[in-house]
Amino acid sequence: MKFVLSILTGVLLWLAWPTLPLTPLIFIGLTPLFYLTERVQNRWQYFGLIFLAFLTWNVGSTWWVGNTTVPASGVFANCFNALLMSIPWLGYKNTRRKLPESAAYFALIVYWLTFELIHQTWELSWPWLVLGNAFALRPGWIQWYEFTGASGGTLWVLTANIAVYHTWKQLRLHGAAGITHIVKSLLAPLAVILLPLLLSAFIHPIPDNPARKTGIVIVQPNIDPYDEKFNSGTAMQQLEKFLRLTQQQADSNTRYIIWPETALFPRGAWESQLNYQQEVIAIREMLRKYPKARLITGGVTMKEYPAGEAPATARDLEGDRKWDAFNSALQIDTSNSIQIYHKYELVPGVELIPYVRYLTFMQYVAMDMGGISGSYGRTPDATLLTNTSDSIKVFPTICYESVFSNYVGAQVKTGADLLVIITNDGWWGNTEGHRQHLQYARIRAIETRRWVARSANTGISAVVDPAGNISHPQPYWQEAVIKATVTPRKDITFYVKNGDLISKGAVIFCILLLVYSFMSRFIPGLKHAEIHQ
Structure with a gap:
C-alpha cells in the first residue's frame, strides 16, 4: 500500500504536467505524501518512498533529458533532482515531531519554496519542475503571476494539497456528520483552489500602444x-x-x-x-x-x-x-x-x-x-x-x-x-x-x-x-x-519591480526554523513535546 501511494504521487504529478491536459491533478498530487509522512516511522523507509515518488515524477516528465548521445546524463539528472526534492519533505517529517501540525505544514511550504529558489541560483540549477510551472498550459488561471511570479503558483499548489489532505483527514476521522458538515469541510479546499482562478479572471495586461x-x-x-x-x-x-x-x-x-x-x-x-x-x-x-x-x-x-x-x-x-x-x-x-x-x-x-x-x-x-x-x-x-x-x-x-x-x-x-x-x-x-x-x-x-x-x-x-x-x-x-x-x-x-517576495520571505522563515531546530537541541525550554503519530 505504501509503495503504491508513493508511485501514485509521481504519476499524478506527471499527468498534471505540461503538456498533458490533466492540470487539475496538481491540486491532489502531493496528498499521498502527507499520508505517508504520518504513517511511516522508519526514516530510511520514509526517505525511500519520498525519493521513489519524485523519481517517478521526474522520469515521467523529463525522461527526455537523456535522449542524447550520453543517455546516462538523463539517468543522473532525474535521480539527482529527485534526491534534492526529497530534502524539504525530510525536513517536514522532522518538523512534525517538534511542532504542531499547522506549523509543520507551514514549514513544508517554507522548505519547498527555499529549495526552488536555491535551484534557480546555484550552478547545479534545474528549475524545469518548479511547481508553479504546472499551469503553463492554463494562462487564464495565472494572470496574477504578474504580482507573484511562478513561486506564487508553487504556493498555490502546496496550499491546495494541504487543504485537500487536511479536509480528507478530518472527514475520515470524524465521519460524515450530515451533509452540512461535509459542505462546511469542503469550503476550505474549494476556496484555496477557486479564489486564485476568480482573481485571474479580473486581471488583464495594460493594452499595447x-x-x-x-x-x-x-x-x-x-x-x-x-x-x-x-x-x-x-x-x-x-x-x-x-x-x-x-x-x-x-x-x-x-x-x-x-x-x-x-x-x-x-x-x-x-x-x-x-x-x-x-x-x-x-x-x-x-x-x-x-x-x-x-x-x-x-x-x-x-x-x-x-x-x-x-x-x-x-x-x-x-x-x-x-x-x-x-x-x-x-x-x-x-x-x-x-x-x-x-x-x-x-x-x-x-x-x-x-x-x-x-x-x-x-x-x-x-x-x-x-x-x-x-x-x-x-x-x-x-x-x-x-x-x-x-x-x-x-x-x-x-x-x-x-x-x-x-x-x-x-x-x-x-x-x-x-x-x-x-x-x-x-x-x-x-x-x-x-x-x-x-x-x-x-x-x-x-x-x-x-x-x-x-x-x-x-x-x-x-x-x-x-x-x-x-x-x-x-x-x-x-x-x-x-x-x-x-x-x-x-x-x-x-x-518585476519587487522581485520574488514570496521566495525571499520563505528563505527568512527557513533560516528561523533551522535556527530554532538547532537551538532546541541544547535549550530544553524551546523543545516542544514530541508529537506521537
Whole structure:
C-alpha cells in the first residue's frame, strides 16, 4: 500500500504536467505524501518512498533529458533532482515531531519554496519542475503571476494539497456528520483552489500602444543538430538557408529578424574579428535591402583575455594567454557595431561544469553537444540589445535561460521592452522537451507583461503575447518563417519591480526554523513535546 501511494504521487504529478491536459491533478498530487509522512516511522523507509515518488515524477516528465548521445546524463539528472526534492519533505517529517501540525505544514511550504529558489541560483540549477510551472498550459488561471511570479503558483499548489489532505483527514476521522458538515469541510479546499482562478479572471495586461507596433521575422531553419549543424564545411550552406528564408517574409516594415541559437559560427569565431567574418559580411549585404531592420541571432563566439584578467572558466591558449568560448546572442545591423550578449544561465553538465573554479581539472568534462566542447564562459551581468533609432531594448534569452523567472524578471527591470528566445531544442528529438519549453515562455510573458518572439532551430517557433497567448506556432521538424508584429512595452509589473517576495520571505522563515531546530537541541525550554503519530 505504501509503495503504491508513493508511485501514485509521481504519476499524478506527471499527468498534471505540461503538456498533458490533466492540470487539475496538481491540486491532489502531493496528498499521498502527507499520508505517508504520518504513517511511516522508519526514516530510511520514509526517505525511500519520498525519493521513489519524485523519481517517478521526474522520469515521467523529463525522461527526455537523456535522449542524447550520453543517455546516462538523463539517468543522473532525474535521480539527482529527485534526491534534492526529497530534502524539504525530510525536513517536514522532522518538523512534525517538534511542532504542531499547522506549523509543520507551514514549514513544508517554507522548505519547498527555499529549495526552488536555491535551484534557480546555484550552478547545479534545474528549475524545469518548479511547481508553479504546472499551469503553463492554463494562462487564464495565472494572470496574477504578474504580482507573484511562478513561486506564487508553487504556493498555490502546496496550499491546495494541504487543504485537500487536511479536509480528507478530518472527514475520515470524524465521519460524515450530515451533509452540512461535509459542505462546511469542503469550503476550505474549494476556496484555496477557486479564489486564485476568480482573481485571474479580473486581471488583464495594460493594452499595447498601437504606435509602437513592430514588425518582426522569425526564422526556423530546421537544421539537424547532430548530423548537420556542427559539421565542418556546412556553415555557409546553412547561412544561405537563413538568408533565403528571411527574404521570403522581410520587407521595409521589418524591424527585427530573429534567428535561433548557434545559427552563426558553429565552430566558433573570435569576437575581435566578427566584422571580417564571411557570415557577417553576407548578412549586412542582405540588411541593406531592409535598412531599418536588425538581426538578432545566436552564435558561438570566443574571446581572448590579457594575462592576469581571465576568469576561472578561461582555457589555456599559449604562454600566459587565456581564452573563453561563449554561447552568444548577437545583434547585427548595417553599421560596423555588433552587440553581443553571453548566455549566463548555462546547462549543468552540458555547457557548464558546476563550480569549475574549484575543480579546474574538470574544465573539459562538459558533454560535447556540438561546437566547442567544455564549459562555456559566463558574463557577470546581462547586456540588453539596444536599438536607439526605435528606442527599443531587447533581452535575448538563450534557450535554458527562459526557464528562470528571477533572471528574466531582473533583465526586464533593467529596461528590456521585448523578450526574444533563441533556442535549439532539437537535441532531445520529438519529445515533450521542446513542447514544455514553449509553454514556459507563456509564464515569462505573464510575469513581465512582455511580448515574446521565439526562434527555435527545429521548432516550435512562435510569438507569445503579454497575456500568455501563443500565436504563429510552427510545426516541429519543418523549416518555416514567421512574419508578425509585436509591441515593445515600458510598463513594469509588481513582480518585476519587487522581485520574488514570496521566495525571499520563505528563505527568512527557513533560516528561523533551522535556527530554532538547532537551538532546541541544547535549550530544553524551546523543545516542544514530541508529537506521537
